[in-house]
Amino acid sequence: MTAVLEIEGLRKTYRSRKRGVRHALDGFDMRVEAGQVHGFLGPNGSGKTTTLRTLLGLIRPNGGRMAILGHELPQALPAVAGQVGAIVESPQFFPHFSARDTLGLLAQAGELPGQRVDEVLELVGLRDRAGERVKTYSLGMKQRLAVASALLKNPKLLILDEPANGLDPGGIREMRSLMRDLAAAGMTVVLSSHILGEIQLICDSVTIISLGRRVAYGPVDEVLAAHSQGSVRVCLEAVADLPQAADTLSGAGIRVTTEPDHLMLAGVDKPATVSRLLAERGLYVSELTPVAVDLESVFLELTATAPVPGQHRQVDQSTKVGEPGVGGTTGGWGA
Amino acid sequence: MSLYVTELRRLAKRRVTRLLLVLLVLGLAGVATAFSFSSHKLSKEVVAEAQAKADADYRKELANWQRAVADCDTAKARGENTEERFGPNCGRDWQPQPEMFDPKWNLPYQFDFRAEFPMFIAVFAGAVALFAFIVGASSVGAEWSTGGMMNLLLWRPKRLAVLGTKMAALLTTVLGVGVVLGAFWTLAFWLIGTYRGTTVKMTAGVWQSIGLDGLRAVGLILAVGAVAFALASLGRHTAMALGAAVALFAISEVGLRIAVGVLSVPFGERYLLSTYAQAWFMKQVKLFNYDACRFAKGQCEPAELLVSWQDSALVFGLGAAVALVAAFWAMRRRDIS
Numbered sequence: 095m096t097a098v099l100e101i102e103g104l105r106k107t108y109r110s111r112k113r114g115v116r117h118a119l120d121g122f123d124m125r126v127e128a129g130q131v132h133g134f135l136g137p138n139g140s141g142k143t144t145t146l147r148t149l150l151g152l153i154r155p156n157g158g159r160m161a162i163l164g165h166e167l168p169q170a171l172p173a174v175a176g177q178v179g180a181i182v183e184s185p186q187f188f189p190h191f192s193a194r195d196t197l198g199l200l201a202q203a204g205e206l207p208g209q210r211v212d213e214v215l216e217l218v219g220l221r222d223r224a225g226e227r228v229k230t231y232s233l234g235m236k237q238r239l240a241v242a243s244a245l246l247k248n249p250k251l252l253i254l255d256e257p258a259n260g261l262d263p264g265g266i267r268e269m270r271s272l273m274r275d276l277a278a279a280g281m282t283v284v285l286s287s288h289i290l291g292e293i294q295l296i297c298d299s300v301t302i303i304s305l306g307r308r309v310a311y312g313p314v315d316e317v318l319a320a321h322s323q324g325s326v327r328v329c330l331e332a333v334a335d336l337p338q339a340a341d342t343l344s345g346a347g348i349r350v351t352t353e354p355d356h357l358m359l360a361g362v363d364k365p366a367t368v369s370r371l372l373a374e375r376g377l378y379v380s381e382l383t384p385v386a387v388d389l390e391s392v393f394l395e396l397t398a399t400a401p402v403p404g405q406h407r408q409v410d411q412s413t414k415v416g417e418p419g420v421g422g423t424t425g426g427w428g429a
Numbered sequence: 430m431s432l433y434v435t436e437l438r439r440l441a442k443r444r445v446t447r448l449l450l451v452l453l454v455l456g457l458a459g460v461a462t463a464f465s466f467s468s469h470k471l472s473k474e475v476v477a478e479a480q481a482k483a484d485a486d487y488r489k490e491l492a493n494w495q496r497a498v499a500d501c502d503t504a505k506a507r508g509e510n511t512e513e514r515f516g517p518n519c520g521r522d523w524q525p526q527p528e529m530f531d532p533k534w535n536l537p538y539q540f541d542f543r544a545e546f547p548m549f550i551a552v553f554a555g556a557v558a559l560f561a562f563i564v565g566a567s568s569v570g571a572e573w574s575t576g577g578m579m580n581l582l583l584w585r586p587k588r589l590a591v592l593g594t595k596m597a598a599l600l601t602t603v604l605g606v607g608v609v610l611g612a613f614w615t616l617a618f619w620l621i622g623t624y625r626g627t628t629v630k631m632t633a634g635v636w637q638s639i640g641l642d643g644l645r646a647v648g649l650i651l652a653v654g655a656v657a658f659a660l661a662s663l664g665r666h667t668a669m670a671l672g673a674a675v676a677l678f679a680i681s682e683v684g685l686r687i688a689v690g691v692l693s694v695p696f697g698e699r700y701l702l703s704t705y706a707q708a709w710f711m712k713q714v715k716l717f718n719y720d721a722c723r724f725a726k727g728q729c730e731p732a733e734l735l736v737s738w739q740d741s742a743l744v745f746g747l748g749a750a751v752a753l754v755a756a757f758w759a760m761r762r763r764d765i766s
Contacts, residue, residue, distance in 0.1 A: 150582075151586045153766065195442060199442075202431055204584050
């Protein structure tokens, strides 16, 4: 497949007399294939927005390579800017301009026909409120306006930073549907969001960043599969048989955690093996459920940002790939 | 070109621009209207009336004097000492003379277009420069603080071209406002001069001089607008320009004025920006060093220093250039976050 967006070894370092040196991006890699909806995930302060800003020419990188639609950046940015629509972080607009004015000015600056403004207003559901001042808009409506501004160019690559921020449930569903429709029409969408359930539903592939480095990437199902750990929940007809069952399975090399009324198994390749092993000992299974992981648990595991009771995690406390003693992954799942 | 037109539209749509333009027009119209009431045409009737009043005043004072002399003579005949009350020789030496009652004193104020309009050009320039400063600073300051600049750079990633175009749109707008309002301002004062004052001795040379004054006013307005734009862009906020202006005023007009006074710096005013602003409009300002004089030894001609409008051009031009270079350098180099 053709890569619409390629980032290799991207580095951005901030130096401050007070705070010293901070590597916002530390050799970050990313690849997005054409026509995909790609999720870009990471904890707060992990470098997501810095990556997007660097890609869009707002921040100068200290090293690395970037390309959009085959054009090397930042040199070719003026040439490809017309094909990239983007919103970065919470977009803000002149409060006293209407949505139509705001988009009209952008369209004029981009030498686009005026009718395109009406098209995108219709698309994001702001048609009937287009003449009102932006200051009267809710956060969700501003978000719709921001998406409209990004869609104005009818871009080949759409980069959206938290597009569902402030949207009502109906709006989130509309946004999800819009993303799918755009991708189906051939547009490549890069979506940065903390609503991981949405990402799992919408995206074909994901990149997870932590402390400026990629910790996982690839198709969503492959990333999930790589972190499912073969977990299986087992219940027996007789709870009293649980200790014997645990011994049997442990003896077969399966990691077992005994719970009051069931067993949790890890490292099970084929759940049928469990059933067979227990049946051979006269132990009968009443429930055998492979435990599916979701993107949220994978994200929390990969970035080591799961909340710990009694602790207050600080913003920069997350996984850094390659550091000894931390549960960093090597990446490399999927594509 | 599309960006330039867009920026002109954006500027015209901004509430601050519209509000300030209305205030500027109302303010200038108010000044011209109020001033027109204070000026009175010196018709033959008014001059004759002033002359008549001067004559009447003379006659009244003459009668008073004659009465005083008579009273003095009477008192003297009674043997009273009149020296103290009436002066020597009963005040006969102080007889009022007609030339002591100049009819001009009784004339109302009449606006002289030739002599006084240059001062009103400076007033106009000050008002429009204030407009240019606020609109210039807020146009780009608000763009930065609301994220509008970042949005635009996603469409037009050539930073210097974007900033340059924005500034060009601002300066064009300010120039347009300055020229149009300047024409109305001149017309208004010409009409005041014609109907409620005088427009005599308006030769081609005078018009040329007024034209040059107008050009200098436009130059100042554009420079102020550009500096405000540069400062707000540098600080990425409107308040940066306003803060810098207040700081500059405090340093130049208060701090330095006190310092040069305390230290008795010869020609200390040459370090004050207001001196150069004055020279810009008055073509030159003469500074004197009275500290060099020792009046105890007699009359003294204090040393002089001439500050010309060319000196002002150098100071203001350099200041504007430094601000602009810094703003464009920052735009090129700094991250946008």
